[in-house]
Amino acid sequence: xxxxxxxxxxxxxxxxxxxxxxxxxxxxxxxxxxxxxxxxxxxxxxxxxxxxxxxxxxxxxxxxxxxxxxxxxxxxxxxxxxxxxxxxxxxxxxxxxxxxxxxxxxxxxxxxxxxxxxxxxxxxxxxxxxxxxxxxxxxxxxxxxxxxxxxxxxxxxxxxxxxxxxxxxxxxxxxxxxxxxxxxxxxxxxxxxxxxxxxxxxxxxxxxxxxxxxxxxxxxxxxxxxxxxxxxxxxxxxxxxxxxxxxxxxxxxxxxxxxxxxxxxx
Numbered sequence: 001x002x003x004x005x006x007x008x009x010x011x012x013x014x015x016x017x018x019x020x021x022x023x024x025x026x027x028x029x030x031x032x033x034x035x036x037x038x039x040x041x042x043x044x045x046x047x048x049x050x051x052x053x054x055x056x057x058x059x060x061x062x063x064x065x066x067x068x069x070x071x072x073x074x075x076x077x078x079x080x081x082x083x084x085x086x087x088x089x090x091x092x093x094x095x096x097x098x099x100x101x102x103x104x105x106x107x108x109x110x111x112x113x114x115x116x117x118x119x120x121x122x123x124x125x126x127x128x129x130x131x132x133x134x135x136x137x138x139x140x141x142x143x144x145x146x147x148x149x150x151x152x153x154x155x156x157x158x159x160x161x162x163x164x165x166x167x168x169x170x171x172x173x174x175x176x177x178x179x180x181x182x183x184x185x186x187x188x189x190x191x192x193x194x195x196x197x198x199x200x201x202x203x204x205x206x207x208x209x210x211x212x213x214x215x216x217x218x219x220x221x222x223x224x225x226x227x228x229x230x231x232x233x234x235x236x237x238x239x240x241x242x243x244x245x246x247x248x249x250x251x252x253x254x255x256x257x258x259x260x261x262x263x264x265x266x
Contacts, residue, residue, distance in 0.1 A: 034229075039159040042225075046155030047111040051118025053149045058119075059126040062142050062206025065214065066193035067166065069207060073199025082123060083116035093165040102172035105162020112165065142206050146213045150221030157218075158225045 034042075057064045058072065067089075074085040090112040094104045132138050156164075163171065170185035177184070189211075196203055 034158075034160070034233075038233075039161055042155045042159035043107050043111060043161050044114055046152040046157075046159065047114035048118050049152035049155065050111075050149055051115035052122050053145045053152065054115065055119045055122035055126060056145050057142065057206065057210070058123060058202070059129075059131060060138050060141055060145070060206065061131050061202070061204075062138055062209070063202055063204030065207060065210040066189050066196060066203075069196035069201035069203050070192040070199065071201075073196045073201035076201075077199055081120060083120040086112055086116035086119065090165040093169050097165070097168040097172040100172045101175050102163070102168045104165070104168055107156065107159060107161030108163055108165055108168055110161075111156060139205075139209070142209050143213065146210060147217050147220070149214065150217030150219070151224055152221070153218045154221030154223070154225035157222055158229060 054064065054068055058068065063069065064072070071082065071085045071089055074080065074089060075082050078085070080088065094108060098104060132141065162168075166185065166188055170181050170188055173179070173184040173187075174181040193203070193207075195201075
């Protein structure tokens with residue numbers, strides 16, 4: 001069954017993020033026949049970039065996306081490291097999605113591990129500095145960070161190694177309930193937001209910025225990455241041209257395509 005595209009609202013959405021096969025709103029070149037080493041490089045590179053930017057959003061102290069705020073709330077109340085809270089949270093999300101019908105791909109499992117580690121390391125470095133004093137500077141930094149997160153998500157989507165944990169769960173819930181995947185994803189985000197509020201997570205004006213801008217940022221990031229891949233590898237693959245467009249494939253989150261982040265990731 002074809003499922004609706006869902007706009008991620010966190011940095012982990014992306015890695016983090018949506019299945020590129022179902023994002024009809026993004027006009028992309030035909031897929032290239034990427035080899036596994038390049039796919040893994042895109043996945044790890046995208047997750048690393050997302051991890052750096054999520055750490056920057058947390059350090060900027062304006063508020064990250066709902067899922068990231070929830071993870072910080074878990075960290076504050078349990079004493080777990082940020083990376084540990086990320087791994088447990090997304091591990092449970094993957095487990096629930098698998099139990100109700102969607103199997104995680106390699107990207108679904110690997111991206112949160114890489115991003116969690118990077119967030120931990122970068123935050124430890126940024127904690128030696130204070131965020132900018134001027135609110136205008138912090139808002140500008142937030143907007144730039146969200147934009148660059150979109151490129152990280154685009155790299156993870158291009159790797160096509162499995163749906164992101166939030167997208168996996170949203171798709172599984174949609175399959176079980178018959179409700180649109182965009183609605184189930186929204187319900188997941190709202191649940192994380194409410195839980196973050198109860199746990200005292202860092203919700204603020206920046207959370208609104210993430211929610212408003214991450215969708216367009218991901219769309220633009222996917223186009224940038226796809227265009228770069230076509231320019232760099234299009235003439236070296238399949239006899240010097242883009243791979244022919246594939247016929248429609250059945251929706252499957254077993255690892256054929258990736259969504260990120262992402263982390264939501266935002």
